[in-house]
Amino acid sequence: MAISDRPGGLTALAVLNGFFALVSGATALQRLIDGPRITAYHAGELEGRRWLRRRIEEMVDSGIDPIDLQILGVVGLVAAVTLAISIWGLLTRRKLAGRWCSTVAAISLVTVSILAINWLPTTILRGTGISIVRQLFYPLFMLFMVQIIFRKDLAR
Amino acid sequence: MTSAGGGLNIRGLGHRFGDKMALQNIEWTLPSRGVVGLVGPNGAGKTTLFSIIAGFLRLQQGEVEILDAPRPGHSRLVGRVAVMPQDAIFAHDVSILDQLLFLRSLDGVTGQTARKEVFEAMQRVELADQLDRGAVILSHGMGKRLGVAQAILGSPELVLLDEPTAGLDPANARQVREIICQLGETALVVVSSHNLLELQEIIDQVAIIVEGKMVASGTVEEVTRRDRRFEIRLSKEPSVEQQEALRGCPAVRHLESSADRLAVDLDASGEGGIDQALTELLQMMLDQGFPPRELREGASLEEAYLRITGDSEANPE
Amino acid sequence: MTKTLKQIFCHARNSMSHSLRSGSGVAFIVLTVLAGLALANLAFAPIELGFVELEDFRINAAKGIGMALSLATLQQGDPETFLGRLEAGELQEMMMWARYLVLDQPMLLSITVLLLGLVLPLLLPLGSFATISGDVQHRSIRYLLPRTTRTALLLGRLLGCLVLSGILITGLVAAIILYLGIVLSLDSWQDLIPWGIRCLGALLVLSFPYVSLGILCSTVFRAPMVSLLASVGAAVAVPLIAFSARAAWEPLGQLLYLLPWGYSHQLLSPDGETVTTATLYCLGHGLAFTLLAHYRLRRADL
Numbered sequence: 105m106a107i108s109d110r111p112g113g114l115t116a117l118a119v120l121n122g123f124f125a126l127v128s129g130a131t132a133l134q135r136l137i138d139g140p141r142i143t144a145y146h147a148g149e150l151e152g153r154r155w156l157r158r159r160i161e162e163m164v165d166s167g168i169d170p171i172d173l174q175i176l177g178v179v180g181l182v183a184a185v186t187l188a189i190s191i192w193g194l195l196t197r198r199k200l201a202g203r204w205c206s207t208v209a210a211i212s213l214v215t216v217s218i219l220a221i222n223w224l225p226t227t228i229l230r231g232t233g234i235s236i237v238r239q240l241f242y243p244l245f246m247l248f249m250v251q252i253i254f255r256k257d258l259a260r
Numbered sequence: 261m262t263s264a265g266g267g268l269n270i271r272g273l274g275h276r277f278g279d280k281m282a283l284q285n286i287e288w289t290l291p292s293r294g295v296v297g298l299v300g301p302n303g304a305g306k307t308t309l310f311s312i313i314a315g316f317l318r319l320q321q322g323e324v325e326i327l328d329a330p331r332p333g334h335s336r337l338v339g340r341v342a343v344m345p346q347d348a349i350f351a352h353d354v355s356i357l358d359q360l361l362f363l364r365s366l367d368g369v370t371g372q373t374a375r376k377e378v379f380e381a382m383q384r385v386e387l388a389d390q391l392d393r394g395a396v397i398l399s400h401g402m403g404k405r406l407g408v409a410q411a412i413l414g415s416p417e418l419v420l421l422d423e424p425t426a427g428l429d430p431a432n433a434r435q436v437r438e439i440i441c442q443l444g445e446t447a448l449v450v451v452s453s454h455n456l457l458e459l460q461e462i463i464d465q466v467a468i469i470v471e472g473k474m475v476a477s478g479t480v481e482e483v484t485r486r487d488r489r490f491e492i493r494l495s496k497e498p499s500v501e502q503q504e505a506l507r508g509c510p511a512v513r514h515l516e517s518s519a520d521r522l523a524v525d526l527d528a529s530g531e532g533g534i535d536q537a538l539t540e541l542l543q544m545m546l547d548q549g550f551p552p553r554e555l556r557e558g559a560s561l562e563e564a565y566l567r568i569t570g571d572s573e574a575n576p577e
Numbered sequence: 578m579t580k581t582l583k584q585i586f587c588h589a590r591n592s593m594s595h596s597l598r599s600g601s602g603v604a605f606i607v608l609t610v611l612a613g614l615a616l617a618n619l620a621f622a623p624i625e626l627g628f629v630e631l632e633d634f635r636i637n638a639a640k641g642i643g644m645a646l647s648l649a650t651l652q653q654g655d656p657e658t659f660l661g662r663l664e665a666g667e668l669q670e671m672m673m674w675a676r677y678l679v680l681d682q683p684m685l686l687s688i689t690v691l692l693l694g695l696v697l698p699l700l701l702p703l704g705s706f707a708t709i710s711g712d713v714q715h716r717s718i719r720y721l722l723p724r725t726t727r728t729a730l731l732l733g734r735l736l737g738c739l740v741l742s743g744i745l746i747t748g749l750v751a752a753i754i755l756y757l758g759i760v761l762s763l764d765s766w767q768d769l770i771p772w773g774i775r776c777l778g779a780l781l782v783l784s785f786p787y788v789s790l791g792i793l794c795s796t797v798f799r800a801p802m803v804s805l806l807a808s809v810g811a812a813v814a815v816p817l818i819a820f821s822a823r824a825a826w827e828p829l830g831q832l833l834y835l836l837p838w839g840y841s842h843q844l845l846s847p848d849g850e851t852v853t854t855a856t857l858y859c860l861g862h863g864l865a866f867t868l869l870a871h872y873r874l875r876r877a878d879l
Contacts, residue, residue, distance in 0.1 A: 107396055107397055108396070108397070109352075109355075109393050109394025109395070109396045109397045110394075111352070111353040111354070111394070111598045111599070112352065112353050112598070112599045112600030112601070112603075113353065113597060113598045113599055113600055113602060113603045115600055116600040116603040116604055116607075117603060120603075120607060233621075233625065233756060233760045233761075234614060234617045234618045234621050234625075234753070234756055235614075235618045237614055237752055237756060238611060238614035238615065238618065241610050241611065241614065242607070242611075245606070245607065245610075249597070249603070253597050253598060254598075256355075256392070311878075314719070314722065314723060315722055315723070316719055316722060316878065316879050317878045317879075318876060318877075318878055333722070333726075333727070335581075335726050337723070338580075338723075338724060338725060338726060339723075339724055341723045342723060343719065343720075343722075343723050345716065345719040345720070347716055348715070348716040348717055348718075348719040348720060349715050349716065349717055350717055350720065351595070351711075351712065351715070351717045352599075352715075353595060353598045353599045353600075354594075354595060354598060359720075362587070362591050363720065363721075363724055365587050366584055366587055366721070366724040366725050367724060368580065368583065410720060416723075
């Protein structure tokens, strides 16, 4: 392993970004998959097991718009991809891949959270409001760290 | 020289690590200015002595007065003593610039003044281009130079440099020696080194420490017996008769022969002093038919060190 | 004196900026905030998601808090007879206290703060365990010692850790109060703000001994990992040992007072005198740890 003068905080941020990339990516993929399923349900063409049908029915009953779900999925995927790229960017201390990808990822995560508050019903699908605050904390913290604390370190 | 006049005054200093005595009954007094060398074999206690003076290790036995403070680590010494420890590394996660600025801020210097001082110090050791990096990526030699740079920040009155030129290339080593000489004009600088040839060029005083005991200390001349020792190179090895003839010369106190070299201690107590004694010796050599090819005054520090440490090992008491 | 004070503030500022740049500092900040918000989520979820009715939740919460307070004050006795004693009115004082927290004050805020009071002692040492031991391990402390006194170094870093912890706790409590006031709106601002300030004060006071404990372990052990294990281990082990040992011999339960576990709940007592006493105990505890750390650092070979 090569010796590096990268601050430990950048390494920690990279690890956390990896974790949140996986979480947001999985959630985004789930939403991208559920969107067409809801459309298929409306068209009477939904196929699948009983638990899947029941789940889609619950989502339809709670008034979820499949287009909203697709948009959330796309934005969530953007967040996941930029978070994944930012792992490399933070570890190698790049300006574009580290600082700006992290910034885009943070904005995407915040966007997903705010859109989820407005578009999704108050059920476990969205979570409680304070869990959204929890979801908002990390992107705002990451924004603060890459734009202020590690600004000079992410300059290459 | 007492601590009231500045400098260093050590009396009866002892230190123990477990059941091993690392230092025994050290007595050492230094003036407030100048460059002093501290030499000794590996494990002799040089770094331990430095650590006690710097306040890193607790004083177990004896007294150490530094400048006008009664003991190491006293609050009166804050900002007046600079140390370049042998094995310390700079903190991770923070750039060299930020760390040096922080050290200056502890001395009460901040802002542009601090930045300027830090930049100048790093320029002197030719590391100004590394200011924004972390210390962990520096090579061994660069790390040493960084240690010297932090030691010269501010205006310390006592500077302790533990092997400052070890691992440096000749050009950088010379630069560090120049810095040490300049520092010695306004502060007391104590330097430890294994490179006795280069140390001899810059120091005013020297102390030799062996197995925790200070076996010699004083000016370089006193320690190397420069005032009465001469080293002579001949064209060939002198015969036994020639050596006996020289030993018979009244001016010769002691003679050692090694191949084509002679080391002669002269008796300078006569009426004409050392000049008369030297004249007598040279006259005898000419009379005996083996004129000197080269005459050099004094033994080198290296030779004195080897002689003294050899004696100390042969006669431990 | 002025120079020493300035150096203390220098060290504090340096300690905070170093925490933000170090891996352990980032982990500490993220863990503390996420854990705090997760605890709040735990408290809010039953009401917010409509699992239980508000009044039922209040009654059950009062009982639960009464049980917890009895346990914390070592009055629980035999668990099998506990509920019976509760209903018979034997643990009157605890129930009055629980009702005070749940009925007289904003319930969700009280529950969240009580939960935070349980978890923060395990998290706070994460912000202070490497304060001294990190520099000792790498010997980078040797660059500092000629320029500062050991006292200023210790106090400055303690102050830095306390300020950072205080900022995190304040941010957490502020976020919770804002959420309760704006989103849930179960209580008025006139109730939330004064109680919120009192809860914040209680948590800030509680943080002092645990941050000091982390610093003490940092001066005792030269390896940061060992000091982390020691500080978190102590925070966990003391209540565990106290409750286990109490089963063998009642007075051994007093071991709980080795750390603020024994009296920290009194910081939210309805009785002002009890709160004052608990505050003084907390400050005294923190001061004791700090003095021990100072003694240890002054005598240490660094």
